[in-house]
Amino acid sequence: MANESRKNLTPHDGTIDRHVRENIIGQKGCVIWLTGLSGSGKSTIAREVEKKLSEAGHLVYVLDGDNIRCGLNNDLGFSPSGRRENIRRIGEVAALFADAGVITLVAFISPYRNDRASARKKTPKGTFIEIHVFAPMETCMERDPKGLYKKSKKGEVEYMTGIDAPYQEPDKPEISIHTQNETPVQSAKIIVEYLERNGFLCPPAVGEHE
Amino acid sequence: MANESRKNLTPHDGTIDRHVRENIIGQKGCVIWLTGLSGSGKSTIAREVEKKLSEAGHLVYVLDGDNIRCGLNNDLGFSPSGRRENIRRIGEVAALFADAGVITLVAFISPYRNDRASARKKTPKGTFIEIHVFAPMETCMERDPKGLYKKSKKGEVEYMTGIDAPYQEPDKPEISIHTQNETPVQSAKIIVEYLERNGFLCPPAVGEHE
Numbered sequence: 474m475a476n477e478s479r480k481n482l483t484p485h486d487g488t489i490d491r492h493v494r495e496n497i498i499g500q501k502g503c504v505i506w507l508t509g510l511s512g513s514g515k516s517t518i519a520r521e522v523e524k525k526l527s528e529a530g531h532l533v534y535v536l537d538g539d540n541i542r543c544g545l546n547n548d549l550g551f552s553p554s555g556r557r558e559n560i561r562r563i564g565e566v567a568a569l570f571a572d573a574g575v576i577t578l579v580a581f582i583s584p585y586r587n588d589r590a591s592a593r594k595k596t597p598k599g600t601f602i603e604i605h606v607f608a609p610m611e612t613c614m615e616r617d618p619k620g621l622y623k624k625s626k627k628g629e630v631e632y633m634t635g636i637d638a639p640y641q642e643p644d645k646p647e648i649s650i651h652t653q654n655e656t657p658v659q660s661a662k663i664i665v666e667y668l669e670r671n672g673f674l675c676p677p678a679v680g681e682h683e
Numbered sequence: 684m685a686n687e688s689r690k691n692l693t694p695h696d697g698t699i700d701r702h703v704r705e706n707i708i709g710q711k712g713c714v715i716w717l718t719g720l721s722g723s724g725k726s727t728i729a730r731e732v733e734k735k736l737s738e739a740g741h742l743v744y745v746l747d748g749d750n751i752r753c754g755l756n757n758d759l760g761f762s763p764s765g766r767r768e769n770i771r772r773i774g775e776v777a778a779l780f781a782d783a784g785v786i787t788l789v790a791f792i793s794p795y796r797n798d799r800a801s802a803r804k805k806t807p808k809g810t811f812i813e814i815h816v817f818a819p820m821e822t823c824m825e826r827d828p829k830g831l832y833k834k835s836k837k838g839e840v841e842y843m844t845g846i847d848a849p850y851q852e853p854d855k856p857e858i859s860i861h862t863q864n865e866t867p868v869q870s871a872k873i874i875v876e877y878l879e880r881n882g883f884l885c886p887p888a889v890g891e892h893e
Contacts, residue, residue: 488730489737498708498742520698527699532708532742534783544805545775565755566776573744575783595754 492677494574500531501673502571504596505664508583508643509606510635511621512613514652514660515580518606521661522578531576531674536567538581551632557588564592571596576673584634586641599671604664605646608653610635702887704784710741711883712781714806715874718793718853719816720845721831722823724862724870725790728816731871732788741786741884746777748791761842767798774802781806786883794844796851809881814874815856818863820845 495501505522507515519535526533538559542549546562549555560583570577583589593601613635614622625633632638643649648667650660668674705711715732717725729745736743748769752759756772759765770793780787793799803811823845824832835843842848853859858877860870878884 489733489743493737494742494744497737497740523699527703527707530707532704532784533699534704534779536779544778545772562755562772566779568754569744569746569776570780570783573780573783573785574742575785 491572491574496676498532498574499676500574500576501600501675501677502574503576503600503602503668503673504567504571504592505576505578505602505604505668506567506583506589506592507578507580507604507606508589508646510608510610510613510640511582511633512616512618513606513608514650514657515582515606517657518604518650518652518660518664519578519580521657522664525661525665526576526668526674529674532574533576533578534570535578535580536563536570538563541566553632553638556632557585560585560588560592564588564595567592568595571600576668582634582640584638584640586644589643602648602664602667603643603646605643605649606660607642607649607651612653701782701784706886708742708784709886710784710786711810711885711887712784712786713810713812713878713883714777714781714787714789714802715812715814715878716777716789716793716799716802717814717816718791718799718856720818720820720823720850721792721843722826722828723816723818724860724867725792725816727867728814728860728862728870728874729788729790731867732874735871735875736786736878736884739884742784743786743788744780745788745790746773746780748773751776763842763848766842767795770795770798770802774798774805777802778805781810786878792844792850794848794850796854799853812858812874812877813853813856814858814860815853816870817852817859817861822863 491502507519509515516537523533523535541563546559549559563579563581567577567579589603617623621630621633624630625636634640648663650663652660701712717729719725726747733743733745751773756769759769773789773791777787777789799813827833831840831843834840835846844850858873860873862870
């Protein structure tokens with residue numbers, strides 16, 4: 474039915490494209506996708522990168538699992554299918570933000586490899602930066618910033634990633650960060666340096682998108 | 684289930700807020716919501732505003748019914764419930780874009796008054812600009828840019844707004860545009876002047892958001 478209906482759609486090619494927008498704000502849009510267990514440090518690192526880049530005058534936006542789940546995805550639960558749809562929508566929204574020229578940070582557990590691969594496909598080659606935020610399970614359980622591991626032990630939370638739901642580690646992430654070894658400030662530095670090295674913090678060169 | 688699960692969410696207050704982002708890009712984020720029949724001229728006007736503002740160095744992004752339906756909302760049909768969910772998600776995404784500081788144009792039929800009212804509530808007071816794009820039904824049917832009215836006559840399209848699905852006109856839109864009287868360029872000028880007059884095209888004044 475949905476597919477049937479879509480044959481009446483005529484996507485518009487705006488005369489103002491990504492390249493124009495990136496020149497206006499002097500940076501290149503991208504999706505910085507942080508994946509890892511609850512308590513691994515994804516949100517903390519995302520906020521640190523946001524701070525560092527904003528101070529340097531860049532337009533950055535964090536799509537955060539918790540915030541998104543209170544709005545766009547407030548109809549979804551944490552079952553495998555709810556999680557899959559959660560990540561699918563986030564991937565679409567992140568791609569729109571990056572297309573707008575925004576440096577877009579995404580901080581979700583996003584446990585399934587296939588779902589992250591789908592998100593990657595939604596944005597042009599080279600503009601998806603997968604970051605594996607890693608800490609040993611024991612460390613995550615000690616940190617337990619949302620008290621979810623404790624609740625899971627008591628049976629108050631279902632589908633807890635790493636406990637009774639799987640986490641599939643990235644095969645070839647652009648960056649891996651071990652948050653036992655690196656502080657949030659050091660982790661943010663690694664990411665910002667990656668962005669610098671790969672030309673995201675300046676406007677596109679002439680002809681770059683052609 | 685979804686509500687039950689959400690009690691474990693802890694929304695983050697980023698230290699970088701909307702105000703900071705707006706200062707970085709020198710404008711105020713807003714949602715410019717164009718509503719009207721198919722063929723009334725919403726997308727054409729949106730693209731014209733985008734062009735005019737981009738040329739002046741502003742960061743603008745168009746969320747377009749057709750584009751969004753190919754991505755984020757490709758699971759939804761055109762039944763009343765599909766349309767409602769379509770507009771709900773768009774309202775959430777538009778609010779995120781405006782929160783990022785982007786001047787966000789939304790071009791959808793969005794036929795239901797309640798759905799538009801819900802979208803308005805998602806973004807701070809004064810930052811939602813509802814625009815009724817109007818042309819008489821006969822004019823829309825003559826223009827028929829997507830051939831949908833013809834298809835509807837042949838019974839090939841269901842739920843065609845204005846034919847076999849309702850369109851609820853806005854009660855108090857911020858702007859009304861009659862596209863029989865105004866060209867797309869004139870219509871865009873009306874919108875850009877509204878944005879200028881209401882301070883959206885410069886950074887927020889000190890203390891404005893406090």
